[in-house]
Amino acid sequence: MATVAASPTYAGTESGEVTGLWSWLTTVDHKRIGVLYLYTSLFFFLFGGLEAVIIRAQLAGPNKTLVSAEMYNQLFTMHGTTMVFLAIMPLSAAFFNFLIPLQIGARDVAFPRLNAFSYWVYALGGLFITFPIFFSVAPDGGWFGYAPLTTRQFSQGVNIDFWVLGLQILGISSLAAAFNFITTIINLRAPGMNLMRMPMFTWMSFVVQFLIVLAFPVITIALVFLQFDRFFGTNFYEIGAGGDPLLWQHLFWIFGHPEVYILILPAFGLVSEVLPTNSKKPLFGYPVMVYSGILIGFLGFGVWAHHMFSVGMGPIADTVFGLTTLLIAIPTGVKIFNWIFTMWGGSIRFTAAMKFAIGLVALFTIGGISGVSHASPPADLQQTDTYYIVAHFHYVLFGGSIMGIFAGIYHYFPKMFGRMMNERQGTWHFWLNFIAMNLTFFPMHFSGMLGMPRRIYTYDAGQGWDTFNFISSIGAFMLVISTSIFVWNFFRSKSHGAIAPDNPWDAATLEWSIPSPPPEYNFAEIPLVESRYPLWDLTHPERTSEIPHTHEGWEEQDKAADAKAVHIEKDRRTAAELGIPMPTPTIKPLIVAAGIIIMFSGLLFIHRPSKAIAFTLIFSGAAILVGTLYAWLLTPLEPEHH
Amino acid sequence: MSASPALDHIEAGAHGHHYTTTGLDSRKIAIWAFIGSECMLFASLISTYLIYKGRSVVGPFPHEVCNPPACATTLNPILNIPVTSASTFVLLMSSLCMVLALAAVENRNLPKHTFGDRLLGSSKLWLWATCLLGAMFLGFQAYEFTSFVHEGLSIRTNLFGSSFFTLTGFHGAHVTAGVIWLGTLLAIDYKRGLEPADAINVDIAALYWHFVDVVWIAIFTLIYLIK
Amino acid sequence: MAHKDSVPHEAQGGHGAAAAPGAHGGPAHTPGHGAHAHPTWKQYKWVALILLVITVVEVWIYYIPSFVASKLFVPSLLIMSAVKFAIVVMFYMHLKYDARLFRALFIGPLIIAFVTIISLLFLFGHIALRLGS
Secondary structure, eight states: OOOOOOOOOOOOOSSSOSSSHHHHHSOOOHHHHHHHHHHHHHHHHHHHHHHHHHHHHHHSSTTOOSSOHHHHHHHHHHHHHIIIIIIIHHHHHHHHHHHHHHHHTOSSOSOHHHHHHHHHHHHHHHHHHHGGGGGTOOOOSTTTTOTTTTSTTTOOSSHHHHHHHHHHHHHHHHHHHHHHHHHHHHHOOOTTOOGGGSOHHHHHHHHHHHHHHHHHHHHHHHHHHHHHHHHHOOOTTOGGGTOOHHHHHHHHHHHHHHHHHHHHHHHHHHHHHHHHHHHTSOOTTHHHHHHHHHHHHHHGGGOGGGGGTTSOOOHHHHHHHHHHHHHHHHHHHHHHHHHHHHHTTSOOOOOHHHHHHHHHHHHHHHHHHHHHHHTSHHHHHHHTTBHHHHHHHHHHIIIIIIHHHHHHHHHHHHHHHSBOOOHHHHHHHHHHHHHHHHHHHHHHHHHHHTTOBTTOSOOOTTSSOHHHHHHHHHHHHHHHHHHHHHHHHHHHHHHHSOBOOSOTTOOOSGGGGSOSSOOTTSOSSEEEOOSSOHHHHHHOHHHHTTSOOOOTTGGGGGTSTTEEESOOOOOOOOHHHHTOOOOOOOSHHHHHHHHHHHHHHHGGGTTSSOTHHHHHHHHHHHHHHHHHHHHHHHSOSSOOOO | OOSSGGGGGGGGOOTTOOOOSSSSOHHHHHHHHHHHHHHHHHHHHHHHHHHHTTOOSSSOOSSSOBOTTTSSSOBOOOOOHHHHHHHHHHHHHHHHHHHHHHHHHHTTTSOOOSHHHHHHTOHHHHHHHHHHHHHHHHHHHHHHHHHHHHTTOOTTTSHHHHHHHHHHHHHHHHHHHHHHHHHHHHHHHHHHOOOGGGHHHHHHHHHHHHHHHHHHHHHIIIIIIOO | OOOSOSSOOOOSTTSOOOOOOOSSSSOOOOTTSOSSOOOOHHHHHHHHHHHHHHHHHHHHHHTOHHHHHSTTHHHHHHHHHHHHHHHIIIIISOTTTSOHHHHHHHHHHHHHHHHHHHHHHHHTTSSOOOOOO
16 A cells, blocks of 8 residues: 655654755764665666676677777776775665664664764765766776776876775775774673674674774775875886886785675675574574674685786795685685575565575575685686686675675665565566576676686677677676666655555564664664564564573663663654754764865876966865864764753 | 653763763774774885885985995985984883873872872873974974985885885874874863863873874884894 | 673763772773773883883894894894883783773784785795795
């Protein structure tokens, strides 16, 4: 019964407006920020997908001339950069933002304004790195920008400048968010929510934040070196001065490998929420799932040079990294088995979310198998830089991350927007997507094995690649259709979807114990947690009877004065009525973010004969940044009250 | 105003009185996470310096004499250990002053009997001392940088110049940010006084400051002392 | 999993603990710090002195050519600066007296950073293990 009534809106604050552009620009509410991330990242996902479609159109047959070689370079560079940094990471961030405080029983993240700042830096940074393509000056050195190709000598134009600066900007966003979520997960858990009772999504996200903290500084420095080489004439990647071309590669991949675990672990976490709920069984082997997630994160720092097996590191390095890469398959495989055992013996409900979750289990496994084959240096010597690799990472990123994220969207849409997505359209989306995805990427295993290199804009006929490429391109066009169904479903359901109950999936974790969408304060009374599946304790105690229930952590109770045992809340009163202090909305995070973008964009002009533009931008950006930052830090988060 | 007795205590949730799982201040947790990221930042910079050690094609060099053809004329090793030792002392002493500043803020309300006690207990004094020593360190760095440029080593000259100036430049930038931060705390101390309740803010600044010192300990050994 | 301070107390300032008359003439029991074992001025003085002495020794041995040429030079410098590092972290940054959580938050990244530096040195040929004959 879809009425055209307005979606249940977010409850208003005392001082700000409920709706309207200004309320979104000044929000510091994690739920709204999560929704902002979701919209923006979905936009970039579509944009990156469009770039891919053009690539596939160009490669549909031999020697096509749809785009020039130079534009092709920009397309595949931006497709990769967009998908990694502007789509998948922020889609995960949408869930970090929306879900983590709800899952741990908190009212918001530890630093709400910093949270808003992270979003605005991402949004503005995303625009910064995307708009050049409209002027045909988009980055064109591959998403991994190998130096010395990307040095000024071999890439004179402004393209790589946009890439380097854009990534630095985006790195700030991710790092700030990581500090925020680490603090939130450590410090804002409800009483009784000890670490081994946290939902799996929060656990995987926790690991991911540490990966961000440890990996992003390394790419920051790699980019600084490239920046300095390009703008100030340093020698980090200058072969003539003795520079080592491998320096970039090592630094990049020390970041790059943990980055791919950053991309997949949140999706794993979402699947670990969806599968048990729709199997009506607790997750199989929860502790093992936690430890394997931690192990994947940790080992992820020890495998990076498997991206460099062909550069001549020598047999010892090759062997070491080959071994560590094989090793990391173990905890990953463990997770696959645990998901299967979760479903085994359960009462499966095939919602759209469930289909996508199971899809991840299947498709990620395929990607994992090709991944294991890359772990062997001699085998990889044939595979590297061919479409075989492209097949692998699209199976794990599209079949893995994106599928997991779709599962999360279908599963959490009701909680976010108070309406249900259309299940029938969801089913169409799933099957079309599943078939199209396999049509697009499976043939790449073959064309890759037959020697088709990556990043070529045309190929001659008769090398055995033609049919495979053609099938891939058909698959890509089919993906357009399936994704369109999803987009239609998403936006239509926001205004016309069936009104969602608070717990449509009969799920177990705290976010389902409050209304859909949640009131601004999340919990009227902070729940006291005594097990891993708080809601099932109330609604289906037989499912959780074997899991220990203790009141460990409840002595914190006296500090959380407004706490009470886990309960279902239907309250729709405002924070003011309940006497809950809420943070004041503020535009300052957006302005600080804008200051940073302005400052960085000044560097784009540093090579002009007149330095006036460059210095004006740099100094005014810095002034805006520092001035507004001072104002921000000296303003209390919440209004004073007695 | 509250809806139920259970919610009465919410009024007590006044500004700054929020529940936490660990009983620790969130800002302190965040600064340690930040310091973790800085470990990796400086590890990358230091690694690059060490990787490129000895690989510069032209001079000047840090510890070795540079003879033609690597240099136009014979150049002496460019690092100045005595001067840098002095700046290292300065930074180490600034950490001591920082610790005393924090203690002074925490103990502000304790009775002070002797002149020594009052000296120790003056947060303004120790914050000034830390700032000034930090600025002195920066002065030393500025002197070192300009004299190196005079002797023919700039950031573009060779691998040594690039990696050295970038590493120590980043470190110096961190010191500068620290001095500004401490200066702000000092201004607040003058404006309204730093109470024990503000100790957490001073503590966080102190952790940052000490970390910057600790990075210098690593840099001094790895770059200056090890040949 | 215990990750609280050893003495549970209010985290944030605002409701500052009554400043107990300094039991050991050192910092009082204030929010956010462990109650007891807390470095005093005496200890800080010693810490500063030790740091000074180690630095003097480091610079001193730099000027002994025979020592510099020996195999002990680099390891001794590394050990001395590691000791300075540890002292500043444990005492000035308080890690010895603060909640164990902070220790975990610092040691983890430190280990990863250290392993990264060592791995890169291996990969770029600055250190080598001699295997077999």
